Amino acid sequence: MGNDRFAIELHEVTKRYPGGITAVDALDLRVPPGQVFGFLGPNGAGKTTTMRMLVGLVRPTSGRIRVLGQPPGTPAELARVGALIESPAFYPHLSGVDNLRLAVRYAGVSDSAVDRVLAEVGLTGRGHSPFRTYSLGMKQRLGVAAALLKEPSLLILDEPTNGLDPAGVSEIRELLRTLGRRGRTVLLSSHVLGEVEQVCDRIAVIDRGRLVADGTPNELRAALGDGALLIAADPVDKAAACLRDHPGVRAVAVVDGRLQVTADPSLAAALNRLLVEADVDVRELRPVRHSLEEAFLELTAPERADPERETTTTGGSR
Incomplete structure (x- = not known):
């Protein structure tokens, strides 16, 4: 483990919760550096649990994880990782600017980073408005802005376009492309398959906590057969x-x-x-060109499940 060829490495990682719930089941995953990497799966597949383990918010029951060559949650890892996992949390009475100024103190970066990240996510004009007045889409943008404060080598984003209008989705999509072109690694979880198909270099699909496919969008479509x-x-x-x-x-x-x-x-x-x-x-x-959606539905179809595993791989983790 810790191979510099990969930004993220998971080897036989399992996470079990009390009550017999297995959220992640012997997951093997490798994310090359400098790619926008899609991380797909239906609700309950284990996506968010995996992302939380990558930043040390959740400890695995077993298995090994390395992020940028470091164990998750260590200062050396967190200094180079930006993350937006689940809904962003900010002080509602403070403005976006003031919330980010608080964040820079924890991130150890200059206040000048605030203006930079607000511009990157298209919030410059609303930076001084209270967070409580933000729409869901604006809150998501501010969460992405906070993740970018440290100019991280690795960005972990869980549903970053949730609540955005089509113009906002397009802006975040272009931001992700730009980050990839600049050599940053982006791990992107999303239910918007068209978005994933347009921005991701490679995609992993997990279901019931296990990896079921890993490849380029074209490779996943081709798996259905061109017949x-x-x-x-x-x-x-x-x-x-x-x-x-x-x-x-x-x-x-x-x-x-x-x-x-x-x-x-x-x-x-x-x-x-x-x-x-x-x-x-x-x-x-x-x-006939198969869509990524068709590939995803085929890979996660209920009939593909192992009946013996269904009794232990349950619960509401994403």
């Missing part, structure tokens, strides 16, 4: 009959006037030629 073609052709019934006769076609369905063909995409040219020779007009023919 479908979408064809728009006239007359559609004649096209369907021709395609069903081809030995490489496993199934044909007509959906909204188009043909969904279960076949190897490498057959696209041959199927196009078959239809043209049968006097069928082909208006469109392309492979």
